[in-house]
Amino acid sequence: GDSVTQMEGPVTLSEEAFLTINCTYTxxxxxxxxxxxxxPGEGLQLLLKATKADDKGSNKGFEATYRKETxxxxxxxxxxxxxxxxxxxxxxxxxxxxxLTFGTGTRLTIIP
Amino acid sequence: xxxxIQSPRHEVTEMGQEVTLRCKPISGHNSLFWYRQTMMRGxxxxxxxxxNVPIDDSGMPEDRFSAKMPNASxxxxxxxxxxxxxxxxxxxxxxxxxxxxxxxxxGQGTRLTVV
Numbered sequence: 001g002d003s004v005t006q007m008e009g010p011v012t013l014s015e016e017a018f019l020t021i022n023c024t025y026t027x028x029x030x031x032x033x034x035x036x037x038x039x040p041g042e043g044l045q046l047l048l049k050a051t052k053a054d055d056k057g058s059n060k061g062f063e064a065t066y067r068k069e070t071x072x073x074x075x076x077x078x079x080x081x082x083x084x085x086x087x088x089x090x091x092x093x094x095x096x097x098x099x100l101t102f103g104t105g106t107r108l109t110i111i112p
Numbered sequence: 113x114x115x116x117i118q119s120p121r122h123e124v125t126e127m128g129q130e131v132t133l134r135c136k137p138i139s140g141h142n143s144l145f146w147y148r149q150t151m152m153r154g155x156x157x158x159x160x161x162x163x164n165v166p167i168d169d170s171g172m173p174e175d176r177f178s179a180k181m182p183n184a185s186x187x188x189x190x191x192x193x194x195x196x197x198x199x200x201x202x203x204x205x206x207x208x209x210x211x212x213x214x215x216x217x218x219g220q221g222t223r224l225t226v227v
Contacts, residue, residue, distance in 0.1 A: 043218030102155040
């Protein structure tokens with residue numbers, strides 16, 4: 001079945017550091033890929049997505065590129081802020097089967 | 113739109129009691145999902161509906177759990193009888209429909225504690 005493997009946390013960085021959170025997937029067909037973010041006490045919200053190979057999703061300074069050859073969708077940001085502290089989830093869904101399969105989540109803490 | 117609305121936000125109940133969680137999806141969304149989040153198992157899909165019909169309930173842990181969607185604007189998740197291991201945050205989410213690339217919008221969750 002479909003699965004998502006995500007970099008284990010927690011991750012602690014200083015403000016303005018470069019961020020990478022690794023995500024790889026296993027799926028049949030051509031899934032869509034997502035990054036969701038969960039701030040403390042809240043539900044998940046979509047951060048970015050990519051629906052086909054070589055697509056790059058971007059939002060709020062975060063980027064991720066859909067790499068079919070390496071089955072990866074790594075999340076990056078050039079300069080993190082304290083407000084980026086949250087839990088980040090990588091996820092996929094397959095066409096015609098819209099349920100999302102999530103990774104385990106990576107807790108990110110940014111210190112001033 | 114107010115987004116996905118869940119109630120209650122917090123629920124504390126005693127073991128053996130019935131618990132009902134409620135969800136109002138975003139108007140116009142055709143699909144609704146119930147997820148459970150725990151530290152040990154992360155996010156698990158319990159069940160999802162499309163056009164009020166249950167499509168996949170393979171994630172429902174056991175017969176103590178049941179979910180209904182009587183109309184397009186309301187869904188419930190019921191646990192009867194509840195057990196301490198059911199303690200978790202339960203999320204409801206909705207999306208436009210089964211194209212595989214539409215965004216799911218999550219509610220703020222119900223934190224359930226069974227003592």
